[in-house]
Amino acid sequence: MSLAPSPPFTGRPRRAWRKDSVLPGFPLALGITLTWLSLIFLLPLSALLLRPWELGLSGFWTVVTDPRVLAALRISFGAAALAATINAGLGLLIAWVLSRYTFPGRRVVDALVDLPFALPTAVAGIALTAIYAPNGPLGAPLAELGIRIAYTPLGIVLALIFVGLPFVVRTVQPVLEDLDREVEEAARTLGATPRQTAWRVVLPALAPALLTGVGLAFARAAGEYGSVIFIAGNMPLRSEIAPLLIVIKLEQFDYAGAASVGLAMLALSFTGLLLLNTLQGVLARRGRA
Amino acid sequence: MNHRPLAPAGLALIASALVALGLIVVLPLAMVFHEAFRQGAGAYLAALSEPDAWSAMRLTLLVAAISVPLNAVFGLAAAWAIAKFEFPGRSLLVTMIDLPFSISPVVSGLVWVLLFGVNGWFGPLLQELGVRVIFNVTGVVLATVLVTLPFVARELIPLMEQQGADEEIAAITLGAGPWTTFFRVTLPNVKWGLLYGVLLCNARAMGEFGAVSVVSGHIRGLTNTMPLHVEILYNEYDFVGAFAVATVLAGLALVTLILKSALEWRHAGELAATRRH
Amino acid sequence: MFDWLILERESEMMINLNRRAALIGGLASAGALAACAPRPNAAAATLLNVSYDPTREFYRDYNALFAQLQPALAGGVRVEQSHGGSGKQARSVVDGLEADVVTLALAADIDEMAKRGLIAPDWAGRLPNNSAPYTSTIVFLVRKGNPKAIRSWSDLIRPGVEVITPNPKTSGGARWNYLAAWDHGLKQGGGDPAAARDYVSALFRQVPVLDTGARGSTTTFAQRGIGDVLLAWENEAFLAIKELGAGGLDIVAPPTSILAEPPVAVVDRIVERRGTRDLAEAYLAGLYAPEAQDLAARHHFRPRNAEVSARYADKFVQLEMSTIADFGGWPAAQAEHFADGAVFDQIYRPQ
Numbered sequence: 055m056s057l058a059p060s061p062p063f064t065g066r067p068r069r070a071w072r073k074d075s076v077l078p079g080f081p082l083a084l085g086i087t088l089t090w091l092s093l094i095f096l097l098p099l100s101a102l103l104l105r106p107w108e109l110g111l112s113g114f115w116t117v118v119t120d121p122r123v124l125a126a127l128r129i130s131f132g133a134a135a136l137a138a139t140i141n142a143g144l145g146l147l148i149a150w151v152l153s154r155y156t157f158p159g160r161r162v163v164d165a166l167v168d169l170p171f172a173l174p175t176a177v178a179g180i181a182l183t184a185i186y187a188p189n190g191p192l193g194a195p196l197a198e199l200g201i202r203i204a205y206t207p208l209g210i211v212l213a214l215i216f217v218g219l220p221f222v223v224r225t226v227q228p229v230l231e232d233l234d235r236e237v238e239e240a241a242r243t244l245g246a247t248p249r250q251t252a253w254r255v256v257l258p259a260l261a262p263a264l265l266t267g268v269g270l271a272f273a274r275a276a277g278e279y280g281s282v283i284f285i286a287g288n289m290p291l292r293s294e295i296a297p298l299l300i301v302i303k304l305e306q307f308d309y310a311g312a313a314s315v316g317l318a319m320l321a322l323s324f325t326g327l328l329l330l331n332t333l334q335g336v337l338a339r340r341g342r343a
Numbered sequence: 344m345n346h347r348p349l350a351p352a353g354l355a356l357i358a359s360a361l362v363a364l365g366l367i368v369v370l371p372l373a374m375v376f377h378e379a380f381r382q383g384a385g386a387y388l389a390a391l392s393e394p395d396a397w398s399a400m401r402l403t404l405l406v407a408a409i410s411v412p413l414n415a416v417f418g419l420a421a422a423w424a425i426a427k428f429e430f431p432g433r434s435l436l437v438t439m440i441d442l443p444f445s446i447s448p449v450v451s452g453l454v455w456v457l458l459f460g461v462n463g464w465f466g467p468l469l470q471e472l473g474v475r476v477i478f479n480v481t482g483v484v485l486a487t488v489l490v491t492l493p494f495v496a497r498e499l500i501p502l503m504e505q506q507g508a509d510e511e512i513a514a515i516t517l518g519a520g521p522w523t524t525f526f527r528v529t530l531p532n533v534k535w536g537l538l539y540g541v542l543l544c545n546a547r548a549m550g551e552f553g554a555v556s557v558v559s560g561h562i563r564g565l566t567n568t569m570p571l572h573v574e575i576l577y578n579e580y581d582f583v584g585a586f587a588v589a590t591v592l593a594g595l596a597l598v599t600l601i602l603k604s605a606l607e608w609r610h611a612g613e614l615a616a617t618r619r620h
Numbered sequence: 621m622f623d624w625l626i627l628e629r630e631s632e633m634m635i636n637l638n639r640r641a642a643l644i645g646g647l648a649s650a651g652a653l654a655a656c657a658p659r660p661n662a663a664a665a666t667l668l669n670v671s672y673d674p675t676r677e678f679y680r681d682y683n684a685l686f687a688q689l690q691p692a693l694a695g696g697v698r699v700e701q702s703h704g705g706s707g708k709q710a711r712s713v714v715d716g717l718e719a720d721v722v723t724l725a726l727a728a729d730i731d732e733m734a735k736r737g738l739i740a741p742d743w744a745g746r747l748p749n750n751s752a753p754y755t756s757t758i759v760f761l762v763r764k765g766n767p768k769a770i771r772s773w774s775d776l777i778r779p780g781v782e783v784i785t786p787n788p789k790t791s792g793g794a795r796w797n798y799l800a801a802w803d804h805g806l807k808q809g810g811g812d813p814a815a816a817r818d819y820v821s822a823l824f825r826q827v828p829v830l831d832t833g834a835r836g837s838t839t840t841f842a843q844r845g846i847g848d849v850l851l852a853w854e855n856e857a858f859l860a861i862k863e864l865g866a867g868g869l870d871i872v873a874p875p876t877s878i879l880a881e882p883p884v885a886v887v888d889r890i891v892e893r894r895g896t897r898d899l900a901e902a903y904l905a906g907l908y909a910p911e912a913q914d915l916a917a918r919h920h921f922r923p924r925n926a927e928v929s930a931r932y933a934d935k936f937v938q939l940e941m942s943t944i945a946d947f948g949g950w951p952a953a954q955a956e957h958f959a960d961g962a963v964f965d966q967i968y969r970p971q
Contacts, residue, residue, distance in 0.1 A: 068691075068750065072474050074807055076512055076516065077427055077428070077508055077511055077512060077515060078361075078521035078524075079423060079521055079525070080424060080427075080428050080513070081431075082420070083421070083423040083424035084419075084420075084424040084428075084430075085420075086416065086417065087417065087420045087421040087424050087425075087436070090417040090420075091417075091421075091436075091439060091440070091635060092415075094485070094488050094492055095439065095442070095443060095489065095492060096439075097458065098451075098454030098455060098457070098458055098489065099454065101454050101457035101458050101463070101464060102450060102453070102454050102457065105457055106555075121969065122965070122968065125970070144363050144367075147356065147359060147360050147363065148360045148363065148364060150356065150360075150421075151356055151357050151360040151361075152360075154353075155353055155356070155357055159358055161601070161604045161605065162601065162604075163361070163364060164604045165366055165597065165600040165601040165603065165604040165637050166364060166369065166372075166597075166600070167364070167368070168543065168546070168600045168603075169368050169372065169549055169593075169596060169597070169600065170368060170597030171543060171546055171596075172476060172543075172546030172547060172549070172550050172592075172593075172595075172599070172600065173371075173372070173550055173589075173592065173593055173596060174550040174551070174552045174569075174589070174592055175448070175550075175552050175553065176552045176570060176573065176574055177375060177552075177570070177573055177589040177592065177593070178371055179585075180577060180585075181370075181371035181372075181374040181375050181378075182371050184374055184378070184843075184844070185370055185371065185374055187844040187845065187846070188844070188845060188846065189844060189845035190844075192366075192370070201574050204844070205828060205840075205846065207471065207956050212367075215367055216367050216368065216371070219367060219368070238854075249351075262901035270441070270444055270445075273444055274444055274445060275446030276445070276447075277445060277446055277447030277449075277450065278447070278448075279447060279448055279449050279553045280448065280552045280553045283831075283832060284836075287828065287829045287830070288787065288829065288830045288831065288832065289827075289828070289829070289830055290830075291968060294830075296447075297447045297448075297553075297587035298450045298579075298832070300447070300449050300450065301449060301708075301790060301832070302787070302789045302790055303960075304453070305705070305707035305708060305711065305712070305789060305790050306789070306958075306959070306960065307711060307732060309448040309457065311960070312404070312453065313453070313457065316447065316449075316450040316453065318842065319447060320394035320445075320446065320450070320452070322446075323445040323446075324442070324445070327438075327441070327445060331438075369854055438891055456715050459716075460714075460715035460716050461714065461716040462714070462715065462736075463715075467717070475716065475718070477715065478712060478715075478716055478717040478718070533837065545911060560712055560717045561702045561704050561709075561712075562668065562700050562701070562702045562705060563701045563702065563703070564700070565700060575703065577839075578673060578676075578703075578833070578835040578836075579676055579677075579835075580835075580839075580859075580860075580863040580864055581836075582843075
């Protein structure tokens with residue numbers, strides 16, 4: 055999937071303006087979009103947004119500032135941030151290799167990148183646990199070295215790297231492919247070392263796309279449940295993730311409490327995405343200037 | 344595509360990328376196949392020919408067949424409105440379309456319970472009408488549609504933005520009708536993008552677990568999708584069966600993705616041409 | 621041929637008379653049963669049994685047995701099954717999953733439905749033995765040969781012993797584990813709740829992984845090799861040995877444990893609407909018949925029927941068992957131990 059960032063509107067001349075466009079179909083297209091979005095997303099979302107207020111503001115606040123909930127949010131978002139950062143590096147590497155080199159089996163490798171989008175998360179979680187458990191094919195040698203991955207916070211990060219990887223690769227790859235090679239070559243001709251070219255020329259051009267990819271990977275990972283519960287160990291305060299707390303609250307028929315945690319997660323994801331989008335906009339403007 | 348001879352640095356980069364991908368993506372996949380064939384091909388085939396496995400496959404295909412076209416139409420409409428026109432609130436709309444990516448699957452299921460559960464907003468009304476929305480196929484479709492909402496739109500918006508509206512404006516000016524313009528100009532231009540979006544949307548629709556788990560009711564042979572059936576078999580200690588069904592899912596996904604990759608390569612020239620407009 | 625379905629006379633049986641008459645009438649004459657059904661000529665009468673995880677194998681066999689014995693119904697009877705964590709299943713029913721009968725891990729989950737008007741509040745008295753046709757208890761599953769010499773509850777908190785149990789907040793089975801441990805702590809401390817609390821806190825400090833369900837914990841213990849002892853339902857322990865651990869696992873029965881009573885109930889509101897009450901009641905009543913009791917015993921549940929119990933005396937070790945009544949019933953146990961902020965949550969309060 056090309057998850058290329060939508061360009062922000064910063065004075066770029068548009069070919070068609072709403073007011074004077076000769077193109078038809080705007081009301082129909084916008085109508086379909088808004089209707090579908092309202093039915094499938096906004097209506098359910100409002101149920102989530104309004105439910106916690108049964109508890110009142112103070113009730114909501116008590117739920118989300120409970121030490122268990124705070125710890126779980128810290129674990130979910132901390133592990134997601136760490137995984138997204140690691141994915142920034144890995145994703146960039148993989149996208150670079152896929153767009154800059156030809157080697158046998160490249161198409162298959164390219165297709166494999168999307169696999170985490172498609173494999174059921176529970177299956178991924180079970181498979182990762184089997185591999186990295188202390189008696190698993192990789193877990194056993196690692197355990198010899200004193201490294202435990204499954205049933206520790208490290209396991210959470212591993213599962214989240216799996217879940218988020220394609221977001222980064224698929225955002226960066228198209229930009230990397232489009233990037234004018236002449237600019238790179240010009241830099242080289244002007245005496246820049248490959249490293250300088252990479253840091254000074256390529257990376258700045260990639261930064262907006264990379265940030266979008268990292269943002270999406272982060273947001274997706276923060277809410278991940280299926281793959282994480284198998285590998286996390288689920289110990290309160292240590293490896294218990296926020297979506298698990300939602301499930302726990304639901305088990306007690308505490309719908310308002312569950313919705314409160316859901317709302318807190320949504321707010322945090324949204325803030326994270328907004329920060330990254332703002333940063334990306336700044337970088338994009340600077341890139342054009 | 345660059346065909347620069349491989350320097351040692353290049354080889355090292357390729358090797359490290361492959362190792363990373365191997366550890367993170369390929370190894371779990373290999374594990375799934377290894378476990379599925381642990382007791383030989385006979386046990387594997389026996390696990391797949393079980394009636395409950397078949398009904399799970401049928402349900403999964405049915406759910407994908409309903410939700411993917413709906414989201415494809417939505418994606419086309421959203422991309423048309425967003426990429427070809429400028430209007431207030433446009434950026435907000437784009438963010439809204441992205442947001443389902445960031446919602447926990449558990450929450451994506453929960454919201455439907457809050458709406459249509461017996462104690463939800465519309466619960467009493469539905470009960471009066473004798474209509475059930477969750478804990479049946481409808482519920483599974485709703486959860487799947489929400490989770491896969493952004494895929495087609497997210498693919499088409501940047502593509503259509505890059506292409507601009509010149510061709511459509513020219514067609515309209517020359518007297519073509521709106522639908523003719525859409526089917527003869529726009530659709531051919533975005534057909535590959537649309538196809539990739541649909542393929543990914545489909546892959547995700549078939550693989551969704553968390554959200555579907557909340558609204559399915561887990562009735563064996565009736566409302567269990569393939570991912571849910573995998574969980575059930577796993578919980579019955581039928582590891583061969585669980586992983587066998589998982590290989591079908593992984594296989595469907597892999598075929599889809601390789602098909603996509605192959606198309607992308609075959610039509611690379613055409614794609615590049617449409618993108619350069 | 622319906623002999624097996626005729627209820628045994630048990631002194632504590634508390635089914636009220638007219639319902640019982642209807643039940644036996646419905647059972648004794650298939651014609652009458654068909655006449656009661658709303659669509660007598662429908663292809664098959666269906667029931668949905670919403671159950672918890674460890675009963676899959678048992679109900680698969682029981683459903684076949686039940687269907688066999690209802691031949692006069694056009695198309696027979698089809699019982700559909702739904703399995704999952706007990707609490708999650710209860711919530712699905714509360715939210716609208718149309719279960720004709722529920723067969724769950726603990727009475728508290730059925731009480732939640734009763735609280736919301738789905739089931740009459742007196743449900744537990746409608747069938748014999750608190751509406752729990754089979755029971756189990758909590759035992760220890762250890763590695764072959766019991767290398768850490770774990771024999772009693774106090775051995776679990778020895779340094780270096782890792783204990784696997786699911787999370788009591790998400791698993792009904794784990795709540796029985798927890799209560800059995802509490803009971804031990806209480807007995808050891810001469811009835812002092814503070815001692816019980818210390819013991820349970822110490823126990824959960826030995827737990828490295830808290831899975832969300834009983835089957836998840838068993839897999840963690842048996843397949844992933846984590847931990848030295850698994851706290852498990854006795855039936856799950858037998859099944860794990862059969863399915864997973866051939867040669868690798870042993871069952872240790874602790875000196876004291878708790879009588880785990882997984883209850884069954886007809887969901888009144890649903891059967892009224894669907895017109896399936898007679899069939900649903902026959903289905904549950906049939907669980908007490910000797911054939912079904914024997915089936916339960918073969919699936920490692922402790923039967924209630926004395927004759928069947930005697931046949932399986934070797935399989936099920938006699939041990940000293942407390943019951944949920946010793947904890948003041950489920951509402952009290954729930955509020956004291958498992959509610960938000962109650963004792964279990966306090967164990968995991970940051971220091």
